[in-house]
Amino acid sequence: MPVAAALEWIDNHFDVLGSEVVDLAQAAGRVLAESLVAPADLPAYDRAAIDGLVLRADETAGASAYNPLLFRASAPGPILAPGGAAPIGAGDRLPEGADVVLPLEHVETRPASYDVIEAAAAGSGIEYRASQWARGEVLLTLGRPLISWEIGLLAAAGVSRVRVVRRPRIRCLRFTDRPPVSGAPSEGNESGTNGPLLRALVERDGGVVIDESTVERGREQVRDAFLSAPADLIITVGGTGSGADDHAAPALAEAGQLAAHGLALSPGETAGFGRLTSGVPAFLLPGTPTACLWAYELLAGRAVRRLSGRDPALPFATRQLETTAKIVSRIGTMEICPVRRRDEQHVTPIASFAAAGLGAVARADGFVIVDAGSEGFPKGTPVMVHLRDAAPFLAAPQAEETAP
Amino acid sequence: MPVAAALEWIDNHFDVLGSEVVDLAQAAGRVLAESLVAPADLPAYDRAAIDGLVLRADETAGASAYNPLLFRASAPGPILAPGGAAPIGAGDRLPEGADVVLPLEHVETRPASYDVIEAAAAGSGIEYRASQWARGEVLLTLGRPLISWEIGLLAAAGVSRVRVVRRPRIRCLRFTDRPPVSGAPSEGNESGTNGPLLRALVERDGGVVIDESTVERGREQVRDAFLSAPADLIITVGGTGSGADDHAAPALAEAGQLAAHGLALSPGETAGFGRLTSGVPAFLLPGTPTACLWAYELLAGRAVRRLSGRDPALPFATRQLETTAKIVSRIGTMEICPVRRRDEQHVTPIASFAAAGLGAVARADGFVIVDAGSEGFPKGTPVMVHLRDAAPFLAAPQAEETAP
Numbered sequence: 001m002p003v004a005a006a007l008e009w010i011d012n013h014f015d016v017l018g019s020e021v022v023d024l025a026q027a028a029g030r031v032l033a034e035s036l037v038a039p040a041d042l043p044a045y046d047r048a049a050i051d052g053l054v055l056r057a058d059e060t061a062g063a064s065a066y067n068p069l070l071f072r073a074s075a076p077g078p079i080l081a082p083g084g085a086a087p088i089g090a091g092d093r094l095p096e097g098a099d100v101v102l103p104l105e106h107v108e109t110r111p112a113s114y115d116v117i118e119a120a121a122a123g124s125g126i127e128y129r130a131s132q133w134a135r136g137e138v139l140l141t142l143g144r145p146l147i148s149w150e151i152g153l154l155a156a157a158g159v160s161r162v163r164v165v166r167r168p169r170i171r172c173l174r175f176t177d178r179p180p181v182s183g184a185p186s187e188g189n190e191s192g193t194n195g196p197l198l199r200a201l202v203e204r205d206g207g208v209v210i211d212e213s214t215v216e217r218g219r220e221q222v223r224d225a226f227l228s229a230p231a232d233l234i235i236t237v238g239g240t241g242s243g244a245d246d247h248a249a250p251a252l253a254e255a256g257q258l259a260a261h262g263l264a265l266s267p268g269e270t271a272g273f274g275r276l277t278s279g280v281p282a283f284l285l286p287g288t289p290t291a292c293l294w295a296y297e298l299l300a301g302r303a304v305r306r307l308s309g310r311d312p313a314l315p316f317a318t319r320q321l322e323t324t325a326k327i328v329s330r331i332g333t334m335e336i337c338p339v340r341r342r343d344e345q346h347v348t349p350i351a352s353f354a355a356a357g358l359g360a361v362a363r364a365d366g367f368v369i370v371d372a373g374s375e376g377f378p379k380g381t382p383v384m385v386h387l388r389d390a391a392p393f394l395a396a397p398q399a400e401e402t403a404p
Numbered sequence: 405m406p407v408a409a410a411l412e413w414i415d416n417h418f419d420v421l422g423s424e425v426v427d428l429a430q431a432a433g434r435v436l437a438e439s440l441v442a443p444a445d446l447p448a449y450d451r452a453a454i455d456g457l458v459l460r461a462d463e464t465a466g467a468s469a470y471n472p473l474l475f476r477a478s479a480p481g482p483i484l485a486p487g488g489a490a491p492i493g494a495g496d497r498l499p500e501g502a503d504v505v506l507p508l509e510h511v512e513t514r515p516a517s518y519d520v521i522e523a524a525a526a527g528s529g530i531e532y533r534a535s536q537w538a539r540g541e542v543l544l545t546l547g548r549p550l551i552s553w554e555i556g557l558l559a560a561a562g563v564s565r566v567r568v569v570r571r572p573r574i575r576c577l578r579f580t581d582r583p584p585v586s587g588a589p590s591e592g593n594e595s596g597t598n599g600p601l602l603r604a605l606v607e608r609d610g611g612v613v614i615d616e617s618t619v620e621r622g623r624e625q626v627r628d629a630f631l632s633a634p635a636d637l638i639i640t641v642g643g644t645g646s647g648a649d650d651h652a653a654p655a656l657a658e659a660g661q662l663a664a665h666g667l668a669l670s671p672g673e674t675a676g677f678g679r680l681t682s683g684v685p686a687f688l689l690p691g692t693p694t695a696c697l698w699a700y701e702l703l704a705g706r707a708v709r710r711l712s713g714r715d716p717a718l719p720f721a722t723r724q725l726e727t728t729a730k731i732v733s734r735i736g737t738m739e740i741c742p743v744r745r746r747d748e749q750h751v752t753p754i755a756s757f758a759a760a761g762l763g764a765v766a767r768a769d770g771f772v773i774v775d776a777g778s779e780g781f782p783k784g785t786p787v788m789v790h791l792r793d794a795a796p797f798l799a800a801p802q803a804e805e806t807a808p
Contacts, residue, residue: 131763
């Protein structure tokens with residue numbers, strides 16, 4: 001199956017999950033499941049923006065150093081009498097009748113009065129009701145992944161618990177090691193890679209691994225494992241080949257429906273997916289770590305990201321950079337080609353995931369996706385690079401600027 | 405104090421903290437405190453890259469459909485006898501003497517022998533020892549924030565616990581509400597904003613808030629609070645003005661040394677910082693939420709990011725975009741100007757943080773930092789925009805591509 005068709009199947013079968021309410025302190029990084037509408041004006045009333053003296057602006061008309069105008073010191077209170085002035089602190093509610101707050105430096109303080117030596121404009125030193133936002137204004141739109149700023153915004157709006165998309169619950173099944181066909185003992189291999197890798201990938205995409213089981217290799221055992229516990233999505237690892245002890249695909253076909261097995265994707269050729277009779281979707285990832293990684297990133301991860309309400313695209317920043325050498329790809333297969341950054345403008349292809357396995361994961365600064373219809377790119381072509389680690393790359397040019 | 409001088413003070417006084425060892429499952433997002441050197445070759449031995457038949461390549465010379473060569477079916481074992489062939493599974497150790505693995509499709513299987521109908525090249529179907537990496541190769545360099553891929557990489561290298569930079573422990577102190585000077589009751593305000601905001605910001609930057617205390621307003625009380633418990637950094641919120649009940653700066657001066665109070669930064673003018681006699685640094689953030697936010701982002705956050713071993717720069721992606729209207733800034737002050745994205749190439753300045761408070765946080769898609777030496781930018785100028793929410797912005801152009 002071409003990757004494009006697999007993506008279409010995923011987009012047709014996965015929609016954002018329902019919601020749950022969490023404490024604001026746990027909400028950073030979660031996706032808002034309802035738009036946040038301001039429940040009240042902010043500020044709720046006209047208030048002083050600065051520490052100072054509150055009075056009536058029209059009464060200062062004509063004031064100057066040569067013509068200081070005297071204001072009677074009024075007791076602080078809800079109403080300011082005509083001709084009076086009262087001290088006020090930043091954030092305090094403006095008394096009725098007052099329409100300006102003067103900084104104390106602009107006033108001469110006397111025992112029971114103040115000399116104002118400058119005419120004041122109404123509104124100066126005042127923060128008017130609803131100047132930050134008005135009741136009913138949409139502050140945050142449904143579907144936003146909440147950043148730290150927005151935790152403050154929600155707190156300011158008086159929100160202490162917030163409705164967010166619930167985390168997709170993922171079951172990860174792997175199979176007991178196959179005895180070596182050759183009889184030679186296998187040790188010092190990377191068989192422990194996929195469990196921690198998948199858990200980290202699922203968490204990055206907003207999901208949670210609720211079960212990490214090892215299942216006995218056998219058609220019935222694998223089929224029963226598919227059906228044994230509820231989940232939003234099942235991911236199996238390994239057993240996707242065509243050998244006698246590769247049970248992932250036939251077991252899924254028995255437990256429901258196998259929508260695809262075998263993808264025009266490298267690494268990841270033997271991946272598959274489908275649904276149980278109950279409707280629970282399942283992705284069958286190859287056991288080779290790099291194939292497991294890429295079948296996750298392109299297929300299973302897209303499903304997890306859709307379920308959790310995130311952008312379904314690959315979660316990497318992209319940048320157009322020039323390749324310093326030819327990038328070669330087989331026509332008919334989407335190939336993921338690792339590249340190393342050479343400088344701000346250039347990347348160099350490195351030994352493929354097929355040739356270097358996880359070594360390519362260690363050495364790559366990013367990757368280029370070559371579509372099935374393309375044979376690659378000649379030296380000197382601008383290519384779209386997905387950056388493995390966007391932040392330092394993007395931040396680098398800043399070092400030359402004065403801004404922090 | 406100019407912001408540039410404050411940044412210099414921070415860069416001189418904050419270095420990465422020591423390390424701790426954590427389980428691999430908890431290591432995503434943490435910063436590696438030692439370079440990871442491959443403890444062994446991967447693979448540890450030459451092994452089959454595919455399921456197939458293992459044999460000696462030179463013995464297939466001359467084989468063709470017209471001249472099938474017969475290989476004796478050997479028992480699987482550590483040594484392959486001359487003239488023999490044995491089945492092998494992907495990942496199995498290559499028997500001694502063998503140097504090629506043929507896919508079974510290229511072979512005719514007979515009861516006690518195989519007919520090979522194609523000459524094979526030595527090395528085909530084999531993954532050689534150390535082809536992924538060699539023992540002693542540096543796989544990950546000290547200082548990397550670990551992404552999910554690297555969790556898999558560490559697992560493949562046999563690492564189950566990893567040495568990472570320990571999280572900076574931050575104490576956040578705020579002060580009891582000041583009674584309103586005017587006597588009018590204050591309610592419906594945003595006084596609950598800063599605690600949740602700071603906690604989310606500190607966690608984003610790799611720190612952990614170990615104490616969130618409310619301290620009685622009073623010079624002695626604040627000074628004693630500074631000294632009451634250990635921390636890597638203290639952040640106070642509020643009480644940074646010049647009023648009689650603003651005790652943050654004088655209390656820090658009594659508890660140690662006040663390095664700065666008052667910054668050429670808007671929002672954030674009244675911020676300050678210094679160190680206790682014990683050496684513990686302290687940042688004094690203003691209580692107005694937007695001033696608290698910006699004094700954190702530029703000053704305290706930079707310290708937290710340095711302590712936790714991260715990039716000290718602001719953790720936002722930047723992009724050069726054109727402003728559709730004049731951006732105005734006071735000369736002598738670094739101003740943070742909120743902007744809204746208009747399209748892929750343009751931003752429009754919106755009401756400032758000073759005018760719209762948290763409303764600007766709700767409405768901005770990013771911000772422009774105008775240096776103290778600049779009065780702003782005329783309409784049509786390319787400006788460096790820090791993007792509040794880099795991912796969707798960066799991902800947007802992808803919608804038009806075929807690659808996922």
